[in-house]
Amino acid sequence: MAGAGEARVIDVHAHVVLAESFGAAGDLGPEMGGQDGPKPWFRVGDYRLDGVRYQGSPFMDPQVRLVRMDAAGIDFQVLSPNPLTYLHFIEPEAARGFCRTHNDALAALIAPHGDRLAGFAALPMQDIGAAVEELHRAVGDLGLLGGYIGTDMPQPLDAPAMDRLYEASVALDVPLFIHPGPAGIDGPKGDANLRGYDLDVVIGFAAQETLAVARLIFGGVLDRHPALDLCLSHGGGATAFLAGRMAQAMRKRPWSPPELRHDGAFEERVARLWFDNHLNKDASLDLLTAMVGDDRLVFGTNFAGWDAPEDLGAHRPAPKLADNARRLLRIR
Template sequence: MQEPQQLGKIAVEEAYQHPNDSKRILSDETELARVSDGGGVMPSYYRPIQSLLAEFDEIRLTRMDAAGIDHAILSLTAPGIQAIVDSADAEKKARSENDFLAEVVRRHPSRYSGFAAVPLQNAGAAAQELERAVVDLGFKGAMVNGYTSTQHPERGIYLDEAANDRFWEKLCELDVPLYLHPRSALSGGLRLYEGHPELKGATWGFGAETATHVLRIIFSGVFDRFPDAKLIVGHMGEALPALLWRTQNMFDLNPFDKRPQKTLEEYFADNIWITTSGSFSDSSLTNAILAIGSDRIMFSVDYPYSENQPAANWIEHAPISVSDRRKFCSGNARRLFRITVA
């Protein structure tokens, strides 16, 4: 039987780091160890990743071509702006990163788009920077790397807090999505992983932290206050599609003081998309299709933390319909982000 043609793809969770920051980290073994520990990885893993994060031309584009990835939406790698404590420093860094990314996109406008880095240390400033990035720079939305740090190591600012309503309002006004990306838990939560550094990053802790953040957003009524808000969650939904029924059931029995207007399944149907970033599993994909539907799933790689070719090979041979494969590879992303290039 004839093999189907390789489908063109749009990848929407693809990381970068400013070359100056990568050079600084790679030139100092102590700093490399610190940054690696913050991400729950080993320096031997992170050293080559750092070089790839800062590269945008020959290597990245060649690997995209080989995997049939026509277009990638780039975003500042975690923890990014969210790790900066001082508000003024965060605003300055966000603006600088967005200007840098805009230059990268201008070099390859048919191949790249951008997600804005936003300084949620001040929600008003974040809203202004989002508007600048979307209106003036042409970005497709915002990437937020988990909670935003504060002076207190055990206190972060989460997206459901009322102080961020101005930012959600601006997202709805501009009609662009927010991509919620993981970062390590606050210092108090890290006690769970003492003696087990292998668990605190993408192996386990990132997903648990991000899934909890999503549930905070839902149960705090963010989507009730902002029914047009659009949220993207990577890594096949951070296991939430598989846990929707149990979470909803136990919440119904124990709602405490929360009174959301809809069920979890309804919020996923109305406000939430997921991506395949770093999760190339037939069973996980099948579960996600059954739980949230094929219109809410988009292809992603999580490059350079994951490789383009295995991700592409998997989606091209996953046991799904041709219709769904087309949606996941590019159709759903084209509709959500209004992408017309490639």
């Protein structure tokens, strides 16, 4: 993977939409329509996204993506599943088939562009055994760089059942990426207050990322798996802002075990997580960097998404972030 080895800018937060996955979840879809007209739409189950044109966009056309990457000064990009299609609550058999179809299509898309593109695997998280099997297949047979999961699943991130996936990631020597999806597509509807103004994405995502950090640390995941590399999107949501409150809870609340109660215990553990730096505001990124340093920060853009900077070319990251990405992704 010479391209990634020499890349000055590596983007680890770039979603993909795969035509081969359409209909792969049965009645849930996914499907899209109106792509040639003024009102494009994309549907998964009862969830409909209006006004986003995928056909002919960087999300679906690798040539368009590469041209846009050149304009933005991005040398290498790792493509990840669309957050609308995690499908962690559908029937396990359907999820297994969908993830295999998705990962096969992703591997085929990136194959001709190995000097510019790589990919993360979709995993059927309602069946941990199947998720482990698919991770092995995706990494070993397809050459994908790790697993990519949502925050909203039938089991929390600190559930004992999840240890099998964490152990598999360590054994395969690959990272595991965590990124939210909108609640209610195929599972519980979530907080009703998040159903207007795109709050499920604007605030709900940040809440889910912050909850993920808390579960991973409070639930002892990092203590049980010291060699595990986990990367969270959007700078871990509100983690940097709430770090003092979470640290105080570890010191004081009755559920906290002795090993989490000493001063600095939270800070030690949060600094072992990885974060992409896609926070949309320098002051927010400064707060995160002050808390965890810059050794485990990687560059992420949500490329071509609604919250990606329009002038990406003017926001080139420090070279160190590409070196960090190579460490995280095991690119030598």
